[in-house]
Amino acid sequence: MELKDFFTEYPRAALAFSGGADSSYLLYAGLKWAQELGVYYLKSPFQPEFEYRDALRLAESLGAAVTVLRADPLACPEVAANPANRCYYCKQVIMSTIKAAAAKDGFDLVIDGTNASDDIADRPGFRALGEAGVLSPLRLCGITKAELRERSREAGLFTWDKPAYACLATRIPTGETITAEKLKKIEKSEDALFRLGFTDFRVRLRGGGALLQFVPGQHEEAEARLDELRAALAPYFSDIRLDPKVREKSV
Secondary structure, rough: OOOOHHHHOOOOEEOOOOOHHHHHHHHHHHHHHOOOEEEEEEEOOOOOHHHHHHHHHHHHHHHHOOEEEEOOOOHHHHOOOOOOOOOOOOHHHHHHHHHHHHHHHHOOOOEEEOOOOOOHHOOHHHHHHHHHOOOOOOHHHHHHHHHHHHHHHHOOHHHHHHHOOOOHHHHHOOOOOOHHHHHHHHHHHHHHHHHHHOOOOOEEEEEOOEEEEEEHHHHHHHHHHHHHHHHHHHHOOOOOEOOOOOOOOOO
């Protein structure tokens, strides 16, 4: 099945839009082939501000109107407790909010940007998508991450090479309580690293301090500039370490 065929079968849909490479290409395709596409972005403490700005910028470049919704997953005790299946409960919060808004606008179907490269067996959040009746056109059409990036490049989307950016809660170890304060410290720390020119990294909480993880190439630069990095993150953490293990490159 091609995406054009999917939107022929499902001509009206509501897109759960994050502004990442996956949902951005799906937005492009939906605007091209769907009869009507609703676009919904859920803003929460789990997403950094730059993701929100990127989402609105991409949508504006395509002439798409975005409905911005707000929800706080931390209001769900199972999310705040941060168990191994936290994503399952978080997706329930996100998708129930989007589905309710979409239903009010007359949309019976919600779609998301899960692609054929995503390992759904390793991500509890995907079970919540299935239970909510959310469809994943990219996955159903067999479109991999590499393919959608190439299609996005050809379409002129600035998100074509955007690094994968998991939600801020993934920086906190499983079992450690998630708080708004911790999420904000992580967000500000990662903003500081962006301003220093780094583009693909994680600031992870470890023992009350920050463990910095970079992809190859940027890891070597981080080693050379470690004092500069520590100075930039000093307002947020007193213990700042560079993970000796290089992060795998984002896909």
